[in-house]
Amino acid sequence: MTALAHRQGLSVTRHLLITPEPIPEAALVQGRRLSRAAGAAVSFVGVVRGTEADQPIQGLAYEAFARMAEHQLHKLCDEVERRWPVESVRLVHRVGLVKAGEVSLWLEVVAPHRGEAFAACQWLIEELKRVVPIWKKPVP
Amino acid sequence: MRVNVHFYSYLRDLTGCAQVVEELPGGSTLAELRARLDRRFAPLAGWGGATLWAVGLEYQPPAYVLREGDEVSLFPPVQGG
Numbered sequence: 001m002t003a004l005a006h007r008q009g010l011s012v013t014r015h016l017l018i019t020p021e022p023i024p025e026a027a028l029v030q031g032r033r034l035s036r037a038a039g040a041a042v043s044f045v046g047v048v049r050g051t052e053a054d055q056p057i058q059g060l061a062y063e064a065f066a067r068m069a070e071h072q073l074h075k076l077c078d079e080v081e082r083r084w085p086v087e088s089v090r091l092v093h094r095v096g097l098v099k100a101g102e103v104s105l106w107l108e109v110v111a112p113h114r115g116e117a118f119a120a121c122q123w124l125i126e127e128l129k130r131v132v133p134i135w136k137k138p139v140p
Numbered sequence: 141m142r143v144n145v146h147f148y149s150y151l152r153d154l155t156g157c158a159q160v161v162e163e164l165p166g167g168s169t170l171a172e173l174r175a176r177l178d179r180r181f182a183p184l185a186g187w188g189g190a191t192l193w194a195v196g197l198e199y200q201p202p203a204y205v206l207r208e209g210d211e212v213s214l215f216p217p218v219q220g221g
Contacts, residue, residue, distance in 0.1 A: 032173060046221050062220075065148055069220075071197040093220060106221050125221060131199070133192075133213075134220030135149035 012081055013088035015136040016073050018064050018134075020096040023103045028090065035087055036108050040117035044125060046105035048098045053136040059099035065133040069093075072132045080109070081122055089124070093132075097139060104136075141166050141208040145177065146221035148215035151191065154183040163204075164206065175219065188219050 013033065025045065034039060048060050088110040095140050098104045107125060111117040128134075143162055147155050155177075162176060170193050178185035193200050194213040206212070 064220075065146075065150055065215070066193075068194055068213070077181045129218065129221050131218065132215065132220050133148065133194070133215060133218050136219050137149070 015124040017092045040114040041110045042117040042121045043108040048099035057138045060136040062095040084120040086111045143210045146213045155181045170204045
């Protein structure tokens, strides 16, 4: 596992990880820490589809420019913290071969209210897909 | 001056290598580097998709003026998630 970052700021926990290992969803949920102010935990799980262009595939081979991906993810988290009163952002992205049906991305945002948690989570996913240097190729 | 150029994903497949060193006149831009790379790697010149540039860990536009020792990365649009 390549630990990219774990930052404990004034009040915001940030945990970012790019890893070739299977994403341990249950352990991540188990590891959730909530303050007394937290009222919403929104998570997103990205799963590899078993088809690509209507053809069955074994999975997707993910590749990252890891140092730049870490840097860009931190910039996105900085922006999330400027825009919304989140108290934690945890993101795990898998690289290497991810088989169909397996999890490629796990993301969780914790905030006082659901509106900001949903908004921050969706914004982060969209921006990740726009600027974080990770690529995938179908494996037939 | 010399810069190190790194290729990722489909662009690495097109060039057949992950990294090359390019010698350029001082003051060259990323666009000029691209023209030089297209001459060196014909399949890259034929790539019809978009390409993104980074110098170090930041995205840069084609007009970016290179410096000696820059670490340049060239890659297709990102597809995480």
